[in-house]
Amino acid sequence: MAPPMSAASFLAVLKDEGLTVVEVGDWQHHNRNSKGAWGPVNGVMIHHTVTQGSAATVRVCRDGHTDLPGPLCHGVITKDGRVHLVGYGRANHAGLGDDDVLRAVIAEKALPHDNEANTDGNSRFYGFECENLGDGEDPWPDAQLTAIEKVSAAICRHHGWTERSVIGHLEWQPGKIDPKGFTMAWLRERVRDRLK
Ligand SMILES: [Zn+2]
Numbered sequence: 776m777a778p779p780m781s782a783a784s785f786l787a788v789l790k791d792e793g794l795t796v797v798e799v800g801d802w803q804h805h806n807r808n809s810k811g812a813w814g815p816v817n818g819v820m821i822h823h824t825v826t827q828g829s830a831a832t833v834r835v836c837r838d839g840h841t842d843l844p845g846p847l848c849h850g851v852i853t854k855d856g857r858v859h860l861v862g863y864g865r866a867n868h869a870g871l872g873d874d875d876v877l878r879a880v881i882a883e884k885a886l887p888h889d890n891e892a893n894t895d896g897n898s899r900f901y902g903f904e905c906e907n908l909g910d911g912e913d914p915w916p917d918a919q920l921t922a923i924e925k926v927s928a929a930i931c932r933h934h935g936w937t938e939r940s941v942i943g944h945l946e947w948q949p950g951k952i953d954p955k956g957f958t959m960a961w962l963r964e965r966v967r968d969r970l971k
Contacts, residue, residue, distance in 0.1 A: 777934050779814040779901075782863040784933065785849070789858060792929035794922060797859045799837055805846050806864025812898040813865040818880045818940040819927050820869050820900040821962070822848065823907040823953040829853040832906045837861035848902040850926060856918030858903075858926060868904065869896025872947035883939035889949050896947055901930055909955045923962065928969040938966040 780788070782803035789796050806813065826832040832851060836859075839845030846862025853859065871892040877899060879886045903926055907913050927941045934940070943959040944951045 777814075777816055779816045779864075780933055785863060786860070788929040788933045789850075789926060792925045794925050794929070795857045797857050799833060799859050799861045802837075802846075802860040803863050805837065805862040807844070807846070807867060807897065808864045811865055811895065814898060816901060816934070817877065817899045818901070818936070818942055819930050820896065820902045820942055820944055820947060821923060821927070821954050821959070822868060822902065822904045822944045823909040823955060824851075824904045825909045825953075826906060827908060827913075829855070829857075829859075829906060832904075833859045833861060836904050839867060843867050848904040850903045852903055852905045852919055852922045852926065854906050854916050854919050856916070856922040858922055865897050866902055867897060868902030869900050869944065870948055872896045873949070876942070876947055880940055880942060883937050885939075886942065886946050889945075889947055892949055900942075900947075903927075905954060907954070907956060909953055911955050913956065915956050920957065920962075920965075924965045924969055927962070927966045931966065931970060938963040938970065941966055 846866040848868045851859040873889040873891045874894040
């Protein structure tokens, strides 16, 4: 458990990890903080967007839609591996999830199956939306997977977390399937190796 890092630190740790970062508009102040808490933070959550095309993907993640206002994450990872910062603070990405999963993330233990939606995740997780159709067929280019690994490792390193603090939306909220096309166990192994 930790207070969220400042927007300036967030930008710095991503750049220090060697990522190509694109700052979108006034991302440092675009958030949902008026609707609830941002922090303490416990982990990083990975999503897929079910969209195609970088510009449209970044736009919807920044603006959201009528029934779900943006930002829908902090960073959008497009297929080319760039990280587009669209918001900072509370963001509409995690929704309600399982308190047993949160406890496991805090303890950095193996995750139980998510079977409850009783806990606000938007205050607890950094969120990254990754450009992919989420049909299990749309490819995940190496550049994009490497960027997902790097953002996860950068945040874990800053907070002193292990790879077990990186989870997928599907591990948090019953009914969610994202990310689809790689497994979180595989990603966590890569993050673990990067943190060595
Ligand atoms: Zn999601």
